[in-house]
Amino acid sequence: MEYVLEMKDISKTFPGVVALDHVQLQVKPGEVHALMGENGAGKSTLMKILMGIYTKDPGGEILFDGKPYHVSNPKEAMDMGVAMIHQELNPILDMTVYENIFVGREIRKNGLVDKKAEIEEAQKLIKECGLHVSPKETLRNLTVAQCQLIEIIKAISVNAKVIIMDEPTAAITEREVELLFDHIRKLKEKGVAIIYISHRMAEIFSICDRVSVYRDGQYIATDDTANLTEAELIKMMVGREITDVYPKLDAEIGDVIFEAKNISRADNKVKNVSLTVRKGEILGIGGLVGAGRSELVEGIFGMHPLSSGEIYVKGKKVNVSSPQDIIKEGVALITEDRKVTGLNLSGTVNDNIAMVAIKKLLTNGLYNKSKAYKASQEYIEKLNIKTPSANQIVGNLSGGNQQKVVIAKWLLNEPDIIILDEPTRGIDVGAKRDIYLLLGKLVQQGKAVIMISSEIPELMGICDRVLVMCEGNDSGEVKREDFSQERIMTLASAITV
Template identity: 45%
Template sequence: MSQTPILEMRDIAKAFGKFYALKGVSLTVYPGEIHALMGENGAGKSTLMKILAGAYTATSGEIFIDGKPHPIRGPKDALAAGITLIYQEMQLAPNLTVAENIFLGSELSRGGLVQRKEMVQQAQNVINRLGAHFKASDLVMKLTIAEQQQVEIARALHRNSRVLVMDEPTAALSSRETQRLFELIMRLRDEGMAIIYISHRMAEVYELSDRVSVLRDGQYVGSLTRDKLNAQELVRMMVGRPLSDLFNKERDIPQGDPRLAVHHLTDDKKVQPSSLVVRSGEIVGLAGLVGAGRSELAQLIFGVRKATGGSIEIDGQPVTIHTPREAIGHGIGFLTENRKEQGLFLEMAAAENITMATLERDASYGLLDRKKAQTISDEAIASLNIRVPHAQVRAGGLSGGNQQKLLISRWVAIGPRILILDEPTRGVDVGAKSEIYRIMNQMARRGVAILMISSELPEVVGMSDRVYVMREGHIAGELTGDDITQEKIMTLATGVTEAHQQAVQHD
């Protein structure tokens, strides 16, 4: 690794009004290294990289390229410095060809005529260098997400970029596509490119990074070289406390009578007759393999899917739920697993997203009580520690963890009796996870019955008072107390008994 940094960001600060997203952050990156940038959602990673890419202008601080001051006041300054940022959301024109996207803004022309043939040839040379299998003449809209990502990288290579920033690049990739991306990243590193890699997935950081720098609350915490990497230290740097404190499940919360009772509920498709009970003050896990019917069962309870049989009781009284509106009327909140497509209104303000489920309740003669709505949103932002510069900020511009807390706050606002959480910490880092677990404990202590669907077994074990396990549309079993282990959950989820597993191992 070169001893001369290709990039130095010194004492970078960024203020949005009175809110400081960054406070004196410094970052040093060398040629030929993969430098991971970690921190909980809202720690300032994306803000720092947007300053580097010229999308934001720093309030104060300096940027050096090859040891020399290089102010970046806009995207053109970043490109001139050899810096390219590949955003999590692709910045491509889908109706144009690969070549046209690679040359977008720097088209080749002679005598006022665009040299399309030459552009295709040059673009194809870059594509071949990547080892990609699409053609320069292909339309971007016909490519997979992984291939579109390769187009972004090809554009960076065409620009002779020396620093490549990748923000959560594997979020929409399969495991096979992810591995191919890793191979490409390591090849670019070996060719001398500096790569800044933002991810909340520790396994990726372990596999790829030469160094890791950590931000927390808009400040630089420190860096670790590859030989010093360990989960305990990384988590301590990111959230300010050890890994063992992550779940912090409160076991002394009193549990009352059954609040939600589901009897033989079915849609005769994804969910076969299934029964479960959740008491007030109880967190009940619903585990199982993907496709086992967990989300579908939750959707039946909330009225998103139509039930063909079975019944539901709330506080011992039979209820009929055909729609989400009726479910909300009975005090049920439902956090969907797909926050962007099924939960959030991305183009609306944070405050509007929070109060979306209470509009009808708080309206008077059809008119919204704006003062009350503002009070609800302000209180939610404060109590759930949602990091926003102000309540009117667009929801789509928030980090994943803050978006998730925004959705949870919507259901907290209705004063629920029952809260169904489908993958409550999917796509968020350890800091945001810890915050969400704190909120769950808080709600349980208020007497709310919580049904938590999760594919993360440590989460199920760490947060559940009881666990139901689904397999192929059925409730395969229930676990309590010391029986709540990852091994026993998987035994029920797969239908493979421990004796059978041992027999297979002996064979």
């Protein structure tokens, strides 16, 4: 049998949207098969059909191990041998590791849950995975990466023949990525097929054997990764050539517009860090996951108490005890997790864009719906947000378009200093480029941008300077003319040369 999984002629229509139009996927046993495409290409919809979350339209067929495959929920999919590790992990934080592994399929003895057997089995699986945690540890005490590996262990424990990994490295460090890749290689040796979804090109060429590309709900092609270059893969995904992945627009750099001096947080996650940014400048903040980058900007923004430090906006000292204090001074923060802190996913595009600048949308003290709708339309066009209308529910948009809605929400408030935390995480190459061009246009208008990113090529591509952090400290600054991956990585790792 050549394929463990075949999805043939699969379609899925939602009201007003054709999400999948007669697409296909063929996965071999023991291969890592990448699914690539821009946000909204149909990858997630196809996987949700495979997991029984969505029902495909009539017609087409799915074969698993050569036999017809019909499931109506994820539990049935797991019972058949298909497991999925979602981008947004859903661990039960107040349960133990072993309880999370066996939730919904507990080992029973005489009708009761056999805790001893579950702990022993969990211990064996944890050891095989090379993870150093106790099966009795509560998930709340684990890192995101450890929770991710527990999800993988859960998938292995059901003897899955196919494991879907959706953006599995989005929130883990380089070292943890290597640990994950080692485990993927072990799964391959056992004949387990991995369907791998990621927007990180380097990962696709590092770990994947073949790649299937989708665009606007249609199947484009499948090929061996060895036969493709990065440029060719991007062209297949977006339908056009993108020669400049990191467009850097020229902007005149002026006077210092924002300064944070000797910032330390009360919880000691940031220690005596200072930064300045000028009009027309993009300042990058680099460092490994856990270096204190998000904690620094959240402290500056009044989301967490500081033990020391001073903040100046346009030369004026600002006392920040809450986000409102700094928002009114013309500072915006686009947070790392758009789904949790950036958006109301059940609200419309219009509701979300209007959220911060509500005072601008009042007429005689009352909310003016037509003014809000006009403002939303303006930003939908400005940012090229792909949505049927301003009344579309934000949760129905692709990740890249959700991110543009978050940015639109803040830009409507007309800030002069825009802080972005991982603004391109989990979005495709086309949407990333749109965001880079937008940042370039903002600094051309004399605004200042501070951008946190875990991707060194991104920082080097669009920033004028990069402040590097390590373990809550400022470990150095690199100017554009001195940029190199090695230099930034050395500072991020606090390696003394």
